[in-house]
Amino acid sequence: DGAAGGATTYKIATDTTFAPFEFEDEEGNFVGIDMDLLNKIAEDQGFEVDLQVLGFNAAVQAVESGQADGVIAGMSITDERKEKFDFSEAYFDSGVVMGVAKDSDIKSYDDLKGKKVAIKTGTEGSTFAESIKDEYGFETVVFDDSNAMYQEVATGNSVACFEDYPVLGYGISQGLELKIVTEKEQGSSYGFAVKKGENAELLKMFNEGLKNLKESGEYDEILDTYIAE
Numbered sequence: 001d002g003a004a005g006g007a008t009t010y011k012i013a014t015d016t017t018f019a020p021f022e023f024e025d026e027e028g029n030f031v032g033i034d035m036d037l038l039n040k041i042a043e044d045q046g047f048e049v050d051l052q053v054l055g056f057n058a059a060v061q062a063v064e065s066g067q068a069d070g071v072i073a074g075m076s077i078t079d080e081r082k083e084k085f086d087f088s089e090a091y092f093d094s095g096v097v098m099g100v101a102k103d104s105d106i107k108s109y110d111d112l113k114g115k116k117v118a119i120k121t122g123t124e125g126s127t128f129a130e131s132i133k134d135e136y137g138f139e140t141v142v143f144d145d146s147n148a149m150y151q152e153v154a155t156g157n158s159v160a161c162f163e164d165y166p167v168l169g170y171g172i173s174q175g176l177e178l179k180i181v182t183e184k185e186q187g188s189s190y191g192f193a194v195k196k197g198e199n200a201e202l203l204k205m206f207n208e209g210l211k212n213l214k215e216s217g218e219y220d221e222i223l224d225t226y227i228a229e
């Protein structure tokens with residue numbers, strides 16, 4: 001709660017590496033679309049942020065257990081999650097694609113039979129992979145962060161991974177030795193989340209700040225900073 005005259009500080013949890021939404025730049029600064037949106041919204045609405053860089057699954061759990069007030073981590077708004085979280089307005093459209101090594105022959109789910117597939121704990125991509133693994137006959141190997149999952153595929157230990165297309169697409173544009181071989185599945189959008197029934201004021205400020213950034217053109221500027229045409 002805010003002390004008299006001081007701004008309220010909220011603990012906001014995020015992922016460790018999910019470029020272009022949150023990542024460490026070459027100078028060691030923690031940057032990205034989520035970080036710029038959060039900081040500008042906080043500035044616009046007059047609250048302070050105590051950022052908790054925990055990893056995706058840990059960030060989601062921190063909010064669920066009340067250890068953090070909110071999460072911004074390229075988190076997809078899903079019906080299942082709406083049972084435990086209240087989401088802001090959507091701020092970015094996404095969806096899950098399959099990535100394979102650059103020189104791989106794997107083109108579709110049918111080619112995964114008897115093979116290993118890398119997934120990231122607690123993500124929509126992992127839920128999707130688990131939902132089709134019996135049908136296509138592959139095994140899953142679980143990682144806590146996206147970079148570890150990509151390395152698993154780049155080195156050939158697993159033949160594929162499932163990841164959000166804006167994130168995998170960005171990684172590839174930055175030199176990641178993978179390629180996207182499928183159309184996106186279960187399109188969903190990213191939202192800022194608080195625990196269901198809690199922090200209604202924070203959620204309202206996020207939505208108002210987001211609306212203001214869209215109206216002022218700053219939202220588009222943030223996207224343009226990280227995503228080339």
Ligand code: GLN
Binds near residue numbers: 075077123164
């Ligand atoms: N958008 C995905 C999800 O919400 C992945 C998020 C992430 O890995 N940071 O499950």
